[in-house]
Amino acid sequence: MNLLTEPVGVAHFMVVGAIMFACGVVCMAVKRNALGVLMGIELVLNGANINFVALGSKFLQKDGAFSLGLDGQFIALFVIVLAAAEAAVALAITLNFYNNHSTVDVDRANELKG
Amino acid sequence: MDLDVLLPKLLCIAWLLPLASFTLIVFFGPRMGKKGILASYVAAGAIVTSFILSLIAFVSWIGANGVAAPGGHHGDEHAAVSPLPVDASNSPSPMRLASLADTHAADSHGHDEHAVHEVHKPVAYTGTWYTLGQFGDLKITISYYIDALTVCMFTMVTLIASCIHFYAIGYMHDELHDITDTQVLVTKGYRGHGHGHAGHGHGAHDAHAHAHDDAEHDDHGHGHSDLPPPPAGYDYLHRPGRFHRFFQYLSLFCFSMLGLVIAGNIAMVFVFWELVGVCSYFLIGFYIERKSASNAANKAFIVNRVGDFGMIIGLMALWGSLGTFAFGDVDGQQGLFSQVRNSAHNYELRTPDGMVLQAASDEIARGVEPTAKQIETWRSEKLGYWLLVIAGLGIFCGCVGKSAQFPLHVWLPDAMEGPTPVSALVHSATMVAAGVYLVGRFYPMFTPEVLLVIAYIGLITLFIAATIAITASDIKRVLAYSTVSQLGYMMLALGIGGWSAGLFHLITHAFFKSLLFMCSGSVIHACHTNDMFRMGGLRKKMPWTAYTMLAGCLAIIGTPLFSGFYSKDAIVAQAVMFTKQNPAHGILLYGFAGGAAMTAFYMFRLWYMTFSGKPRDHHVYDHAHESPKVMYVPLVILSVFAVSVGWTMPFFGLSLTNLLEQARPAGEIGTGVLLPALSYPAEYLSHAPSVHLIATLIASATAAGGFLLATLFYGVHKLDAADVKRQFNPIYYFLVHKWYFDELYNFIFIKPLFFVSSIISKIDKNLIDVFIDKLAVGVKALSRVDDAIDRYVVDGFVNVIGNWTYSAGRSLKAVQTGKLRQYVMFIVVGTVALTVIMQWALAAE
Numbered sequence: 017m018n019l020l021t022e023p024v025g026v027a028h029f030m031v032v033g034a035i036m037f038a039c040g041v042v043c044m045a046v047k048r049n050a051l052g053v054l055m056g057i058e059l060v061l062n063g064a065n066i067n068f069v070a071l072g073s074k075f076l077q078k079d080g081a082f083s084l085g086l087d088g089q090f091i092a093l094f095v096i097v098l099a100a101a102e103a104a105v106a107l108a109i110t111l112n113f114y115n116n117h118s119t120v121d122v123d124r125a126n127e128l129k130g
Numbered sequence: 131m132d133l134d135v136l137l138p139k140l141l142c143i144a145w146l147l148p149l150a151s152f153t154l155i156v157f158f159g160p161r162m163g164k165k166g167i168l169a170s171y172v173a174a175g176a177i178v179t180s181f182i183l184s185l186i187a188f189v190s191w192i193g194a195n196g197v198a199a200p201g202g203h204h205g206d207e208h209a210a211v212s213p214l215p216v217d218a219s220n221s222p223s224p225m226r227l228a229s230l231a232d233t234h235a236a237d238s239h240g241h242d243e244h245a246v247h248e249v250h251k252p253v254a255y256t257g258t259w260y261t262l263g264q265f266g267d268l269k270i271t272i273s274y275y276i277d278a279l280t281v282c283m284f285t286m287v288t289l290i291a292s293c294i295h296f297y298a299i300g301y302m303h304d305e306l307h308d309i310t311d312t313q314v315l316v317t318k319g320y321r322g323h324g325h326g327h328a329g330h331g332h333g334a335h336d337a338h339a340h341a342h343d344d345a346e347h348d349d350h351g352h353g354h355s356d357l358p359p360p361p362a363g364y365d366y367l368h369r370p371g372r373f374h375r376f377f378q379y380l381s382l383f384c385f386s387m388l389g390l391v392i393a394g395n396i397a398m399v400f401v402f403w404e405l406v407g408v409c410s411y412f413l414i415g416f417y418i419e420r421k422s423a424s425n426a427a428n429k430a431f432i433v434n435r436v437g438d439f440g441m442i443i444g445l446m447a448l449w450g451s452l453g454t455f456a457f458g459d460v461d462g463q464q465g466l467f468s469q470v471r472n473s474a475h476n477y478e479l480r481t482p483d484g485m486v487l488q489a490a491s492d493e494i495a496r497g498v499e500p501t502a503k504q505i506e507t508w509r510s511e512k513l514g515y516w517l518l519v520i521a522g523l524g525i526f527c528g529c530v531g532k533s534a535q536f537p538l539h540v541w542l543p544d545a546m547e548g549p550t551p552v553s554a555l556v557h558s559a560t561m562v563a564a565g566v567y568l569v570g571r572f573y574p575m576f577t578p579e580v581l582l583v584i585a586y587i588g589l590i591t592l593f594i595a596a597t598i599a600i601t602a603s604d605i606k607r608v609l610a611y612s613t614v615s616q617l618g619y620m621m622l623a624l625g626i627g628g629w630s631a632g633l634f635h636l637i638t639h640a641f642f643k644s645l646l647f648m649c650s651g652s653v654i655h656a657c658h659t660n661d662m663f664r665m666g667g668l669r670k671k672m673p674w675t676a677y678t679m680l681a682g683c684l685a686i687i688g689t690p691l692f693s694g695f696y697s698k699d700a701i702v703a704q705a706v707m708f709t710k711q712n713p714a715h716g717i718l719l720y721g722f723a724g725g726a727a728m729t730a731f732y733m734f735r736l737w738y739m740t741f742s743g744k745p746r747d748h749h750v751y752d753h754a755h756e757s758p759k760v761m762y763v764p765l766v767i768l769s770v771f772a773v774s775v776g777w778t779m780p781f782f783g784l785s786l787t788n789l790l791e792q793a794r795p796a797g798e799i800g801t802g803v804l805l806p807a808l809s810y811p812a813e814y815l816s817h818a819p820s821v822h823l824i825a826t827l828i829a830s831a832t833a834a835g836g837f838l839l840a841t842l843f844y845g846v847h848k849l850d851a852a853d854v855k856r857q858f859n860p861i862y863y864f865l866v867h868k869w870y871f872d873e874l875y876n877f878i879f880i881k882p883l884f885f886v887s888s889i890i891s892k893i894d895k896n897l898i899d900v901f902i903d904k905l906a907v908g909v910k911a912l913s914r915v916d917d918a919i920d921r922y923v924v925d926g927f928v929n930v931i932g933n934w935t936y937s938a939g940r941s942l943k944a945v946q947t948g949k950l951r952q953y954v955m956f957i958v959v960g961t962v963a964l965t966v967i968m969q970w971a972l973a974a975e
Contacts, residue, residue: 041954041958044951044954045951045954045955045958046951048951053950053951053954122950123949123950123951125948125950126948126949127948128946129946129947129949
């Protein structure tokens with residue numbers, strides 16, 4: 017199966033989602049800036065979101081295939097809301113961290129190590 | 131307000147006021163005024179208010195029920211007419227109807243055409259104030275039974291108690307200061323006072339172990355300015371005064387006594403019975419540091435327990451077979467009285483169904499149907515009658531203890547260790563009369579056989595006590611034995627069918643005996659000794675006391691026109707009637723007459739020795755003085771009553787006997803079932819002039835004889851008492867030793883008890899204690915082993931696990947590097963690894 021020759025289907029969306037997920041993970045792992053790490057988290061979440069939407073869409077299903085209804089879209093909406101909430105909390109933590117350390121370098125946040 | 135609403139309210143308040151006073155004094159007593167002096171005013175105020183309420187109740191009773199005795203039994207013209215009872219109250223509310231019948235009878239009293247006498251149920255108001263609890267059918271209530279007797283008793287008790295409260299304010303004033311008790315010796319330097327237990331254990335030595343033999347003690351520890359110095363090495367006990375405590379006990383006693391009088395069921399009677407007993411215990415032991423006082427208190431309490439044991443048996447017999455404790459009918463339920471004497475059977479004594487069924491339980495178990503007819507057959511076979519006898523004897527047993535009847539009379543003379551106001555109130559006028567009162571209250575339940583027992587116990591008691599009183603030298607002990615003897619009179623009167631005679635004597639006796647006791651208290655207060663051989667000639671020093679006491683003496687011996695005359699006369703008349711009908715029991719009359727002569731003798735011996743002649747001990751005589759006003763005014767009040775309480779009030783027609791007649795239990799006593807020869811004459815028959823003439827002659831002759839003899843011996847000294855004493859030496863010592871009752875009981879009960887206890891204590895010490903000790907040693911060893919197991923096995927195991935956890939934590943600590951990005955890598959690597967493993971696992975399937 018060659019993705020490039022196939023018509024656009026679920027697999028293509030999943031590839032895009034996987035790429036976004038990988039980018040996000042790499043971003044989280046290599047960035048020392050806390051804001052960068054947060055961006056990486058957003059990428060990871062949205063990569064997963066794409067998978068949800070794609071798998072839930074009836075337009076991307078073959079005829080007669082099993083449809084998941086609108087569940088995927090709803091879960092995506094939930095994830096967006098959760099991401100927003102998480103971003104708010106994470107930004108507050110970052111702000112506090114900045115207030116205390118005058119930096120947002122996550123490598124400096126090692127005071128709780130064992 | 132109707133009487134049945136008004137009376138319970140009035141008497142309830144009168145009853146509870148002393149309780150309120152007691153509660154106040156308990157909590158605030160020592161802080162009430164200087165040294166607690168206000169406590170006496172609180173207590174006196176409460177009892178005076180109670181008296182006023184009782185008086186209102188008394189007056190409203192007369193207002194509603196009149197002053198006449200119910201029925202036509204009292205005119206002498208009816209004496210010959212035999213009463214043919216007709217049931218007038220076969221209706222749902224017998225109480226109210228009975229009182230209607232009374233007024234009807236009072237109206238028709240003049241024109242008595244129908245020669246039939248109605249049987250009158252006494253007017254009584256019964257009801258329940260509060261239900262304490264209900265267990266199945268058993269209902270424990272605070273209820274009331276108010277009839278003329280209750281109202282009379284309330285008025286009498288509160289009046290005497292009021293007088294005694296005021297008297298005690300004067301008498302107990304020493305207790306307002308610290309007291310040096312010359313009768314209790316303590317080792318020098320002992321500082322036990324102020325802690326309330328300056329008792330015997332701590333090196334205290336009792337100077338008066340034989341106080342009642344030498345009769346040297348007075349109530350007051352404080353003594354004169356010229357105290358004899360204590361023996362070397364000892365000090366007199368010094369303690370703070372206990373003024374408020376005395377009034378606290380008095381209040382509690384008044385509450386208990388009034389509760390006993392108003393009680394509407396026998397269980398409540400029993401509760402208050404015990405309460406007066408415990409008050410008596412507290413008051414006898416008021417001078418607790420004196421060994422004689424604490425012994426006397428114990429003796430009184432323990433002897434009373436013996437009687438109460440019988441009473442409990444009586445209660446069980448009643449409850450087990452009749453299923454109720456109530457006297458009267460309450461809420462449609464038949465009380466004890468109507469079960470035994472039912473209006474449907476002319477109030478004749480019949481064995482109640484409950485007792486018949488109880489006795490026939492064997493036959494019922496065998497399958498005999500307990501129909502009404504069958505019950506009637508069983509009843510005619512006397513089944514269950516013995517149960518009624520046992521119930522009656524049991525209740526009487528309690529009365530024997532409380533009223534100090536033979537053989538339980540030994541506690542009352544020793545109870546004179548208490549302060550004299552207590553002797554006057556508790557141990558002569560009210561509490562000891564409670565036994566007589568209960569016999570009177572419980573009268574419908576007594577079978578003729580039980581009444582005969584009561585009569586003989588009364589006779590024995592009055593005779594024994596009178597003989598002992600003749601030789602006693604302690605002024606209070608003479609009065610104590612006189613009290614025992616007079617209680618015997620009352621029991622005898624009740625036992626021979628003289629219901630109103632006995633209770634009439636109870637009330638007249640209460641007045642003159644409390645008067646006599648208070649006079650003796652006044653003397654003791656002045657002389658600081660109880661010993662009559664050290665008194666004499668005090669008449670000039672203390673005229674108020676001397677002449678009020680003379681009034682009391684004249685009343686007690688039954689001088690015409692004094693109250694004692696009327697009541698004794700009634701008893702003698704009944705005794706004459708009874709012995710006429712039952713010649714076999716003639717000794718009841720002779721014993722009575724002999725006792726009356728002895729009463730006159732010892733009372734005037736007491737008066738002459740105390741007040742007339744030359745002073746025997748000048749030291750005592752010089753110190754004697756008339757008591758303060760607060761003490762002799764109550765004496766005067768009481769002497770007025772002691773003289774007049776037996777009179778029929780002119781113009782008004784109020785007399786105590788007629789009033790008591792209103793409460794007379796319905797129905798005749800009848801003839802004995804177990805002793806068919808025994809038959810009781812109705813009391814009104816003894817009012818016939820022929821009988822009364824004999825009775826008056828007997829009573830007056832015996833009293834005059836005793837009086838003359840006493841005058842010859844002690845008044846004009848024509849005869850020498852010491853000479854007689856020499857001639858009848860054995861008898862004299864027999865009497866001085868109180869018929870050796872204490873020694874006898876000591877030999878029969880106390881010594882064997884000590885013997886048995888010593889054996890038991892040996893068993894306890896050598897067997898049980900040793901066993902327990904050994905057991906304890908074993909347990910100790912076992913616990914050592916257990917301790918080792920705990921320490922080394924269980925603890926070790928737990929420690930090992932703890933150490934493991936700790937070291938694992940230490941080694942895992944390094945993983946927490948604090949590098950956020952590293953953590954992300956861990957997550958990624960972990961996720962990838964998990965995915966790979968899952969793929970691998972799924973592929974393997």
